[in-house]
Amino acid sequence: MEEVDAPVVGHLEDIPVGEGRAFAVAGDQVAVFRLRDGSLRALDAVCPHRGGPLADGLTDERVVVCPLHGYTYDLATGQEMSSGATGVCAYQVSADEGGAIRIGPRIAR
Amino acid sequence: MTLLEEAPAARNGHEPSRSRLVVVGNGMAGVRAVEEILARDGAGQFAITVFGDEPYGNYNRILLSNVLAGSDDTSEIYLNPVDWYTDNDIDLRAGVRVVRIDRFAKVVLADDGSTLHYDRLVIATGSRSFFPPMEGMWADNTTLTAGVFGFRSLDDCSGMIDYAAGKARAVVIGGGLLGLEAARGLQNRGLEVEVVHAAPTLMNAQLDDDAGAILRRSVENLGITVHTEKRTEKVLSADGAVTGIEFSDGTQVPCDMLVVSAGIRPNVGLAVRAGLTVERAIVVDDHLRSVDDENIYVVGECAQHRGQVYGLVAPLWEQATVLAEHLTGTNPKAVYQGSRMATKLKVAGVDVAAMGLKHPEHPDDEFVQFSEPRNGIYKTIVVRDGKLVGATLVGDVSKVAFLMQAFDRGLPLPEERISLMFDLGTPSVEVGAAELADDAQVCNCNGVSKAAIVSCVQGGQKTVSGVSAATRAGKGCGSCKGLLGQVVEWAAGGAVEEDASASWYVPGVPYAKPELMRLIRELELHSVSSVFAALAPEAAEDAQSKMGLASLLQMMWAEEYVEEHDARFINDRVHANIQRDGTFSVVPQMKGGVTSSEQLRKIADVADKYEVPLIKLTGGQRIDLLGIRKEDLPAVWADLDMPSGFAYGKSFRTVKTCVGTDFCRFGVGDSTALGIAIEERFKGIAGPGKMKLAVTGCPRNCAEALCKDLGVVAVEGGRWEIYVGGAAGAHVRKGDLLATVTSAAEVMTLTGRFLQYYRESANWLERTYSWVPRMGIEHLRAVVVDDSEGIAERLDAEMQKAVDAYRDPWTDGREPATPGQFRPSLPLTVLPQVPVR
Ligand SMILES: Cc1cc2nc3c(=O)[nH]c(=O)nc-3n(C[C@H](O)[C@H](O)[C@H](O)COP(=O)(O)OP(=O)(O)OC[C@H]3O[C@@H](n4cnc5c(N)ncnc54)[C@H](O)[C@@H]3O)c2cc1C
Ligand code: SF4
Ligand code: FES
Numbered sequence: 001m002e003e004v005d006a007p008v009v010g011h012l013e014d015i016p017v018g019e020g021r022a023f024a025v026a027g028d029q030v031a032v033f034r035l036r037d038g039s040l041r042a043l044d045a046v047c048p049h050r051g052g053p054l055a056d057g058l059t060d061e062r063v064v065v066c067p068l069h070g071y072t073y074d075l076a077t078g079q080e081m082s083s084g085a086t087g088v089c090a091y092q093v094s095a096d097e098g099g100a101i102r103i104g105p106r107i108a109r
Numbered sequence: 110m111t112l113l114e115e116a117p118a119a120r121n122g123h124e125p126s127r128s129r130l131v132v133v134g135n136g137m138a139g140v141r142a143v144e145e146i147l148a149r150d151g152a153g154q155f156a157i158t159v160f161g162d163e164p165y166g167n168y169n170r171i172l173l174s175n176v177l178a179g180s181d182d183t184s185e186i187y188l189n190p191v192d193w194y195t196d197n198d199i200d201l202r203a204g205v206r207v208v209r210i211d212r213f214a215k216v217v218l219a220d221d222g223s224t225l226h227y228d229r230l231v232i233a234t235g236s237r238s239f240f241p242p243m244e245g246m247w248a249d250n251t252t253l254t255a256g257v258f259g260f261r262s263l264d265d266c267s268g269m270i271d272y273a274a275g276k277a278r279a280v281v282i283g284g285g286l287l288g289l290e291a292a293r294g295l296q297n298r299g300l301e302v303e304v305v306h307a308a309p310t311l312m313n314a315q316l317d318d319d320a321g322a323i324l325r326r327s328v329e330n331l332g333i334t335v336h337t338e339k340r341t342e343k344v345l346s347a348d349g350a351v352t353g354i355e356f357s358d359g360t361q362v363p364c365d366m367l368v369v370s371a372g373i374r375p376n377v378g379l380a381v382r383a384g385l386t387v388e389r390a391i392v393v394d395d396h397l398r399s400v401d402d403e404n405i406y407v408v409g410e411c412a413q414h415r416g417q418v419y420g421l422v423a424p425l426w427e428q429a430t431v432l433a434e435h436l437t438g439t440n441p442k443a444v445y446q447g448s449r450m451a452t453k454l455k456v457a458g459v460d461v462a463a464m465g466l467k468h469p470e471h472p473d474d475e476f477v478q479f480s481e482p483r484n485g486i487y488k489t490i491v492v493r494d495g496k497l498v499g500a501t502l503v504g505d506v507s508k509v510a511f512l513m514q515a516f517d518r519g520l521p522l523p524e525e526r527i528s529l530m531f532d533l534g535t536p537s538v539e540v541g542a543a544e545l546a547d548d549a550q551v552c553n554c555n556g557v558s559k560a561a562i563v564s565c566v567q568g569g570q571k572t573v574s575g576v577s578a579a580t581r582a583g584k585g586c587g588s589c590k591g592l593l594g595q596v597v598e599w600a601a602g603g604a605v606e607e608d609a610s611a612s613w614y615v616p617g618v619p620y621a622k623p624e625l626m627r628l629i630r631e632l633e634l635h636s637v638s639s640v641f642a643a644l645a646p647e648a649a650e651d652a653q654s655k656m657g658l659a660s661l662l663q664m665m666w667a668e669e670y671v672e673e674h675d676a677r678f679i680n681d682r683v684h685a686n687i688q689r690d691g692t693f694s695v696v697p698q699m700k701g702g703v704t705s706s707e708q709l710r711k712i713a714d715v716a717d718k719y720e721v722p723l724i725k726l727t728g729g730q731r732i733d734l735l736g737i738r739k740e741d742l743p744a745v746w747a748d749l750d751m752p753s754g755f756a757y758g759k760s761f762r763t764v765k766t767c768v769g770t771d772f773c774r775f776g777v778g779d780s781t782a783l784g785i786a787i788e789e790r791f792k793g794i795a796g797p798g799k800m801k802l803a804v805t806g807c808p809r810n811c812a813e814a815l816c817k818d819l820g821v822v823a824v825e826g827g828r829w830e831i832y833v834g835g836a837a838g839a840h841v842r843k844g845d846l847l848a849t850v851t852s853a854a855e856v857m858t859l860t861g862r863f864l865q866y867y868r869e870s871a872n873w874l875e876r877t878y879s880w881v882p883r884m885g886i887e888h889l890r891a892v893v894v895d896d897s898e899g900i901a902e903r904l905d906a907e908m909q910k911a912v913d914a915y916r917d918p919w920t921d922g923r924e925p926a927t928p929g930q931f932r933p934s935l936p937l938t939v940l941p942q943v944p945v946r
Pocket of ligand 2: 767768769770773774775776777780805806807808809810811812
């Protein structure tokens with residue numbers, strides 16, 4: 001993923017491999033996921049269904065599953081996969097060599 | 110989205126030859142027509158733009174009744190979410206209203222100031238609620254008095270739901286299908302509801318007087334008051350909000366909200382101004398074209414065909430097909446012949462279905478009538494020339510599927526007409542499935558025909574869920590699921606497959622549990638990631654499979670299991686139960702439900718210190734602290750200094766006990782001591798589902814041991830009965846007697862062996878209440894008690910390993926297992942959101 005030019009929000013070490021953590025970015029809450037292949041993904045942190053914390057969800061290389069009722073979001077696009085419900089926004093995200101995480105603009109769908 | 114007119118070529122860069130199709134109305138008929146057009150390769154011929162003045166994708170209007178009643182969520186009723194339009198290269202202008210059609214310039218003008226040229230136009234503007242003239246109904250020319258609602262759109266529905274909160278009384282004007290559904294919905298929301306109907310008979314469009322009288326009684330039995338033959342003259346209000354209504358006889362009914370469901374009127378204003386022929390609705394020919402303009406098609410509730418205007422979805426599916434065949438040129442001879450109308454009332458507890466004629470009309474029409482008012486049952490059937498032309502069912506609609514098909518398709522009827530009403534050997538539905546005409550509609554909500562299902566099966570889908578996903582059959586109100594299953598079965602020639610994946614232990618790894626366990630053992634896979642790497646297709650991880658695998662590996666490897674936190678559900682990551690607002694509940698261990706003043710004092714101190722919003726006794730005899738912030742969990746545990754009660758995992762939960770011989774004058778066994786001992790030994794053991802136990806001191810069964818995964822009952826003579834497979838949650842089942850033993854030690858052994866056997870052979874998330882009957886109690890008794898398979902010793906040893914591997918997860922509080930383990934995931938939400946008591 002290309003480098004994002006934005007303030008540092010956190011550090012790779014904050015996110016255990018395979019999990020997500022939430023960060024506040026200019027008033028938005030963004031969940032950053034560190035996949036097992038090492039890459040990062042970023043989505044809105046709040047599930048549009050009933051406000052579930054997506055950073056607490058189970059993930060794989062494609063999706064995150066909301067811990068409250070199981071709505072499933074595509075990590076790359078934010079699209080809801082289980083029933084076509086409302087999706088979330090996906091953001092550009094990158095970590096530099098030192099592990100500093102930057103969250104970029106929304107990815108247009 | 111752009112508002113300027115663009116040539117189709119500019120948007121796509123190629124295919125400049127495509128002409129532009131504009132659809133006015135983003136409702137059920139308009140979008141269905143678009144779907145049918147796409148299915149006939151219309152995307153190659155047309156660049157499609159859809160205008161809809163509702164700011165949403167296309168949703169299933171029928172299900173608004175369920176949304177109002179609270180059984181569906183608004184997010185669950187979308188047929189085509191906004192992404193669907195993008196994916197199909199359709200230019201959706203949601204929230205934009207077309208205000209004029211200029212047929213001579215061939216453009217539409219919209220309320221956002223845009224204009225757009227069309228080559229072909231589809232008008233699918235549907236209907237709107239009709240508001241009979243009544244004093245006080247309107248605040249001004251366009252705004253209803255606050256608290257007055259129509260029932261047509263998602264916005265109407267959300268408006269009602271919001272307004273209803275905290276209100277006590279509602280009146281619904283109109284006792285037709287929609288009015289009754291609205292009344293029931295509001296009643297579900299806690300309001301007292303009265304229905305006012307001008308005619309003498311409820312649902313008089315569909316029902317005769319006898320049926321209406323029976324329906325009225327059923328509705329009143331639900332607690333809804335019904336006024337018939339009442340004409341409402343005034344809407345009363347105070348401070349701009351509705352307070353009641355007044356009838357023409359001067360009597361008044363007070364209310365806090367008013368729903369007007371007095372019929373619908375087709376939206377024909379655009380067509381009238383464009384100079385199209387409009388009678389009750391826009392007049393169309395048999396190709397669904399306006400009789401005045403061959404480039405303008407009309408579909409849905411705003412179309413009038415051969416004098417008929419339809420107000421149901423089934424006809425518009427048929428219309429959409431004909432329209433698409435004609436418009437795309439796939440079949441220029443396609444003609445619409447009109448539809449037959451069948452209606453079902455979607456009010457839980459009041460079953461009504463009606464189709465065709467209410468009464469015989471010709472002298473030689475056959476008429477069969479059955480009436481049992483006391484039981485609320487009424488049925489009629491009208492047969493003409495051996496074909497079903499009308500049927501009414503009130504109170505018992507068990508035969509409705511067959512009748513609807515017979516009515517729709519003119520199926521041959523059994524000689525004994527009475528068997529159309531009752532199960533006296535009616536052609537079984539399988540025969541029905543075979544006899545159904547190919548174009549018979551199976552799913553009326555989504556308009557899926559038998560032929561569509563059959564071709565889907567022939568295309569390789571051999572599972573019911575697969576067919577349902579591919580065709581959307583069964584995804585509306587769900588009432589056709591039985592028939593769908595039968596048609597799939599019939600089409601597959603009996604070779605319906607169970608979903609292949611149905612037998613897999615988890616969805617992402619294609620093996621049933623025994624095979625999976627064998628492979629895991631052989632390949633020595635100790636972690637979830639290693640299982641995916643070795644056994645999943647393309648070595649792909651699968652989020653939905655992680656929990657089940659983690660539990661299985663923990664069971665199989667005990668101490669040698671390699672924990673990976675990302676494979677755990679959040680509850681298991683932070684050892685607490687996530688709540689609806691993202692806070693957690695904390696339940697300390699309280700073995701056998703016995704506690705001490707010291708523990709209680711500690712719990713009280715913690716509750717004060719962390720301002721715990723709710724302290725609650727659980728059903729398992731423990732104390733639950735709810736509303737704890739994730740970041741406070743470690744400190745809470747440290748202050749409690751009690752082990753975890755495991756109230757969050759798929760694991761051994763609690764042992765509920767009664768006081769037994771300690772204090773109870775009836776007690777015959779020391780249930781408390783035994784319960785504590787069982788909990789001490791098996792605490793925290795992971796399994797495919799929760800394990801809830803109980804021990805009770807005599808057959809009076811105060812600890813409810815008969816409905817537990819495993820329950821022990823002390824009986825006279827120093828003996829203990831062990832029951833397994835009981836449940837008293839969403840599912841209720843009395844446990845089966847596994848054994849009667851003479852010592853507490855034997856109870857411990859059999860409990861361990863039983864639980865281990867369950868852990869090894871149950872499917873993921875399969876509770877004992879389904880596992881025990883699946884295995885059969887005789888089989889379980891043979892294996893667990895009589896050791897018929899010679900595995901008892903191994904089971905005992907495996908369980909011992911698991912017991913030895915126990916460690917209190919709350920020690921994680923001292924040293925987090927992963928960075929940020931207890932870091933909040935919704936930092937900006939104001940917590941707690943659950944009510945503070
Ligand atoms: C609560 C409820 C329950 C129902 N239950 C059943 C049932 O159980 N069974 C059954 O068969 N039917 C039922 N119906 C009826 C069924 O929903 C309708 O028959 C069906 O939706 C009609 O489809 P349509 O496309 O013609 O109209 P609609 O679905 O109303 O679509 C018309 C769309 O066009 C839009 N529109 C109108 N004018 C313009 C304009 N000028 N510019 C842009 N957009 C415009 C409207 O906003 C609307 O979104 C129910 C209806 C309701 C309201
Ligand atoms: S189950 Fe029997 S022993 Fe236990 S409390 Fe009830 S009556 Fe007493
Ligand atoms: S809150 Fe996310 S699925 Fe319900």
